[in-house]
Amino acid sequence: xxxxxxxxxxxxxxxxxxxxxxxxxxxxxxxxxxxxxxxxxxxxxxxxxxxxxxxxxxxxxxxxxxxxxxxxxxxxxxxxxxxxxxxxxxxxxxxxxxxxxxxxxxxxxxxxxxxxxxxxxxxxxxxxxxxxxxxxxxxxxxxxxxxxxxxxxxxxxxxxxxxxxxxxxxxxxxxxxxxxxxxxxxxxxxxxxxxxxxxxxxxxxxxxxxxxxxxxxxxxxxxxxxxxxxxxxxxxxxxxxxxxxxxxxxxxx
Numbered sequence: 001x002x003x004x005x006x007x008x009x010x011x012x013x014x015x016x017x018x019x020x021x022x023x024x025x026x027x028x029x030x031x032x033x034x035x036x037x038x039x040x041x042x043x044x045x046x047x048x049x050x051x052x053x054x055x056x057x058x059x060x061x062x063x064x065x066x067x068x069x070x071x072x073x074x075x076x077x078x079x080x081x082x083x084x085x086x087x088x089x090x091x092x093x094x095x096x097x098x099x100x101x102x103x104x105x106x107x108x109x110x111x112x113x114x115x116x117x118x119x120x121x122x123x124x125x126x127x128x129x130x131x132x133x134x135x136x137x138x139x140x141x142x143x144x145x146x147x148x149x150x151x152x153x154x155x156x157x158x159x160x161x162x163x164x165x166x167x168x169x170x171x172x173x174x175x176x177x178x179x180x181x182x183x184x185x186x187x188x189x190x191x192x193x194x195x196x197x198x199x200x201x202x203x204x205x206x207x208x209x210x211x212x213x214x215x216x217x218x219x220x221x222x223x224x225x226x227x228x229x230x231x232x233x234x235x236x237x238x239x240x241x242x243x244x245x246x247x248x249x250x251x252x253x
Contacts, residue, residue, distance in 0.1 A: 114188070117164065
């Protein structure tokens, strides 16, 4: 995908309205590459076909009837729909080589991905100090035999913050954080990762039998995954349309 975009920049003007139009097209291509099934197999062949279609649009090439090429002539747009919520919910852990998983994480970081404890914003200078963190702790989910290594259960935070969280359930984690900062700040930090706070704060597993705890945890985790998938998908469609992301727009504030 990045090779296609880099190659196409040879035909993108250095400035002006045309550059802006071309960059919007390339952004649309990038996010469709993450959130469609276009490159799940035969990726090189399909990327070349998309490159040719995109190049025709950027260079203003015309068809035999004199009409211009449009996005309807590019296979990734014409033949592939954006992923559904259920597909996002199964995206694999982004540390692996998985297009959909990395796409989910890329969207989740677009609002700055503030560190949970320090509030430090994710950028090119701080990313090397970040760690792949399980939002619902791995140890907690393992007790109920639930797969924790899903892209929607991942947030990029500082190593020291990750260690301090340990295996606390999400509700206890939120309560601990509220002791030293305001609820508004906690909300801003979690929303910067596109984390649905209401679904994260279910918790309350103390006093339950193993069976009850397992059933509640599975239901809570599924609700969390679905809510976050809806946020991620909404954000991805905004990005594909060339829009800027706003927590207020995404959370309906």
